[in-house]
Amino acid sequence: FGQAVFVLHDQLNMSVWPDWVRREKPLLIFVEAKAKGESLPYHKKKLAYVLSSMRHFAVECFENGYPVYYHATDQHFGEGASEILEDYEDLSLTYMTPSEWDSRKRLREVKNKFENRVMETHNTFFFADADQWKENIAPGYRMEYFYRDMRKKTGYLMNGDEPEGGEWNYDEDNRESLPKEYSVPEVTSFEPDEITQEVINLVEDRHPHHFGKIDDFRFAVNRKQALQLLDEFIEERLADFGPYEDAMATDEPTLLHSILSLYLNNGLLLPWEICAQAIKAHEKGKAPINSVEGLVRQILGWREFVRIYYEAMMPEVRDTNFMDFEKSLPELFWTGDTNMHCMQQSLKPVIEQGYSHHIQRLMVLSNFSNLTKTDPRELNKWFWFAYVDAYEWVVLPNVLGMSTFADGGILASKPYVSSGNYINKMSNYCTSCEYSVTKKTGEEACPFNYLYWNFVDEQREAFEVSGRNSFMVNMFDKKSDEDKKAIKESTNQFLNQLERYSD
Numbered sequence: 288f289g290q291a292v293f294v295l296h297d298q299l300n301m302s303v304w305p306d307w308v309r310r311e312k313p314l315l316i317f318v319e320a321k322a323k324g325e326s327l328p329y330h331k332k333k334l335a336y337v338l339s340s341m342r343h344f345a346v347e348c349f350e351n352g353y354p355v356y357y358h359a360t361d362q363h364f365g366e367g368a369s370e371i372l373e374d375y376e377d378l379s380l381t382y383m384t385p386s387e388w389d390s391r392k393r394l395r396e397v398k399n400k401f402e403n404r405v406m407e408t409h410n411t412f413f414f415a416d417a418d419q420w421k422e423n424i425a426p427g428y429r430m431e432y433f434y435r436d437m438r439k440k441t442g443y444l445m446n447g448d449e450p451e452g453g454e455w456n457y458d459e460d461n462r463e464s465l466p467k468e469y470s471v472p473e474v475t476s477f478e479p480d481e482i483t484q485e486v487i488n489l490v491e492d493r494h495p496h497h498f499g500k501i502d503d504f505r506f507a508v509n510r511k512q513a514l515q516l517l518d519e520f521i522e523e524r525l526a527d528f529g530p531y532e533d534a535m536a537t538d539e540p541t542l543l544h545s546i547l548s549l550y551l552n553n554g555l556l557l558p559w560e561i562c563a564q565a566i567k568a569h570e571k572g573k574a575p576i577n578s579v580e581g582l583v584r585q586i587l588g589w590r591e592f593v594r595i596y597y598e599a600m601m602p603e604v605r606d607t608n609f610m611d612f613e614k615s616l617p618e619l620f621w622t623g624d625t626n627m628h629c630m631q632q633s634l635k636p637v638i639e640q641g642y643s644h645h646i647q648r649l650m651v652l653s654n655f656s657n658l659t660k661t662d663p664r665e666l667n668k669w670f671w672f673a674y675v676d677a678y679e680w681v682v683l684p685n686v687l688g689m690s691t692f693a694d695g696g697i698l699a700s701k702p703y704v705s706s707g708n709y710i711n712k713m714s715n716y717c718t719s720c721e722y723s724v725t726k727k728t729g730e731e732a733c734p735f736n737y738l739y740w741n742f743v744d745e746q747r748e749a750f751e752v753s754g755r756n757s758f759m760v761n762m763f764d765k766k767s768d769e770d771k772k773a774i775k776e777s778t779n780q781f782l783n784q785l786e787r788y789s790d
């Protein structure tokens with residue numbers, strides 16, 4: 288065979304591979320590694336999505352003239368690659384640096400074992416070269432600085448040296464709640480074809496106890512379908528994406544979001560394709576600057592920044608736990624079984640489709656985890672196996688850096704916690720909840736209310752990082768002894784009754 292190329296399940300796009308690969312069309316090797324699928328109780332739909340899109344991609348490459356070797360192993364990719372190298376002694380292999388730490392480690396072990404027969408090439412699925420930026424990651428280096436540099440570098444939404452519209456950031460315009468009669472456009476679903484049905488059966492057979500539901504599989508599984516979803520988002524949802532970016536609404540799990548992260552994260556779509564189409568829509572007058580800048584900020588800013596953070600912080604960051612929370616994950620993260628309406632609404636789409644949007648992840652689920660003193664590393668694992676778009680390089684910074692403050696303030700400047708007020712302001716959840724968002728303590732009170740004030744009191748150190756948060760500590764201190772006592776009592780009662788997950 289001579290030279291072959293090893294394509295990982297999250298590198299499904301030949302256009303970013305080096306020129307010689309597209310020119311010479313070498314043998315492409317794909318490995319389906321059962322042990323990887325078993326390393327966490329991954330959502331059944333996630334496993335089906337990963338396998339189906341890899342199988343579709345392999346077929347597509349074959350139809351485009353690449354010889355393809357598709358190998359299934361009970362072990363990990365590393366062993367899979369070794370098995371092939373042992374079987375074919377004249378074969379040498381090039382792989383692209385895996386985004387995830389463990390896959391990288393495994394392939395580097397193969398590289399060491401087979402010395403001159405294995406080559407590693409740079410990962411080119413991202414805008415930024417992480418090696419050039421990762422030294423900047425330190426307390427005080429914020430995403431905003433990186434993002435502005437990237438805007439200048441790419442020229443996206445720039446007029447010379449000035450940002451389009453005069454501002455770098457339109458967040459102020461992007462905090463509206465959804466109007467009552469707003470009709471949210473539906474996202475196209477794709478019926479499973481033969482390949483997808485086959486992997487659905489395989490997943491059901493192999494992983495019956497894994498997280499989530501497998502029925503009603505609706506994702507795109509190839510590039511053509513993913514491009515159709517991108518066009519649909521640009522045409523139908525981008526214009527209102529900005530204003531309602533932070534909104535939440537009952538029975539509207541997707542709202543105006545793009546729902547493209549799962550395709551971006553395995554290469555079916557590329558980040559510059561999405562940004563370019565959004566900017567084009569703005570230039571044609573079809574989408575306002577606050578929506579387009581909001582989207583570019585997420586993709587060129589946050590998505591790239593968290594990857595650089597991961598490269599800078601691994602592997603020690605995996606164990607980080609600034610607030611020393613040791614409690615295991617509440618059981619309801621598995622079942623969705625709770626009387627808290629906001630939690631139900633944020634967990635149901637995860638169990639059903641491996642998705643909930645950013646504010647549900649941040650201000651409902653992570654907020655609840657923080658306020659109930661849950662070990663952030665457990666929460667991180669949950670996000671990793673439960674979401675279809677989760678890979679360690681993106682989930683870990685979002686959970687241990689952003690949403691739980693577990694790194695002590697390197698990625699974020701404050702812990703993301705709030706009382707029920709914030710959820711009530713950004714959603715209509717509270718109107719159909721068994722708890723009362725206006726009551727502060729007692730059995731009928733919204734648990735976010737007393738849990739929040741208890742957190743402020745107990746986590747002063749984390750809270751005093753920024754001026755605004757010391758203000759909250761002062762507010763707690765000014766409460767009457769009676770109120771403080773009631774907060775403690777309600778908190779203890781709630782935490783004692785909360786069931787925790789144990790394997």
Ligand code: FAD
Pocket residue numbers: 543544545546547548549551552582585586589590591593643644645646648649653670671674676677678681682685686689690
């Ligand atoms: P949209 O709202 O349409 O945003 C557009 C794109 O911007 C997304 O597709 C995504 O690629 C990118 N993006 C936005 N915010 C972020 C961010 N903070 N980090 C990285 N990319 C971002 N994103 C993942 O891709 N995988 C994860 O496992 C993941 N875990 C998260 C866990 C927590 C606790 C939080 C708070 C956020 C997490 N995010 C994760 C970021 C973000 O919530 C998702 O990217 C987004 O909700 C995906 O849905 P969407 O495609 O509809 O996004």
Ligand code: SF4
Pocket residue numbers: 627628629630706707708710711716717720721722723724733734735
């Ligand atoms: Fe959530 Fe509290 Fe509102 Fe209920 S009252 S939906 S628990 S914020």
